[in-house]
Amino acid sequence: MTATGATPAGPLGLSEQLWEVLACPCPRHEAVVPDEEHSAIRCQACDTTFPVRDGIPVMLLDEATPGPQGIGGAGTQ
Ligand SMILES: [Zn+2]
Numbered sequence: 001m002t003a004t005g006a007t008p009a010g011p012l013g014l015s016e017q018l019w020e021v022l023a024c025p026c027p028r029h030e031a032v033v034p035d036e037e038h039s040a041i042r043c044q045a046c047d048t049t050f051p052v053r054d055g056i057p058v059m060l061l062d063e064a065t066p067g068p069q070g071i072g073g074a075g076t077q
Contacts, residue, residue: 012039012052024048025061026072040065046073 010016011034022041023029030045040049041057047067051058067073 010034011036012041012057013055014052014057018057022057022059024050025059028072043067046071048072 008016010019014022014034019032019034022032024032024043024045026043026046026048028043028045030043032041032043032050035042035049038049040051041059042049046069048061048071049065049067050060051063061071064071
């Protein structure tokens, strides 16, 4: 994947700007990180993952895969 366009893409093809504003919709509203292996977005707090479809992050709890502790579950604290 070589970027040839004028807009540099961040992880998962999403812009760095977008990553700055993305947050998990769980009660913690924690920042999210890219999960390149699964082409998904992962919450740092609850490990819930969200799919990316056609370059668009689907930050919906209905579409999410809950983490081991559930959505908003115990994380690092
Ligand atoms: Zn979360």
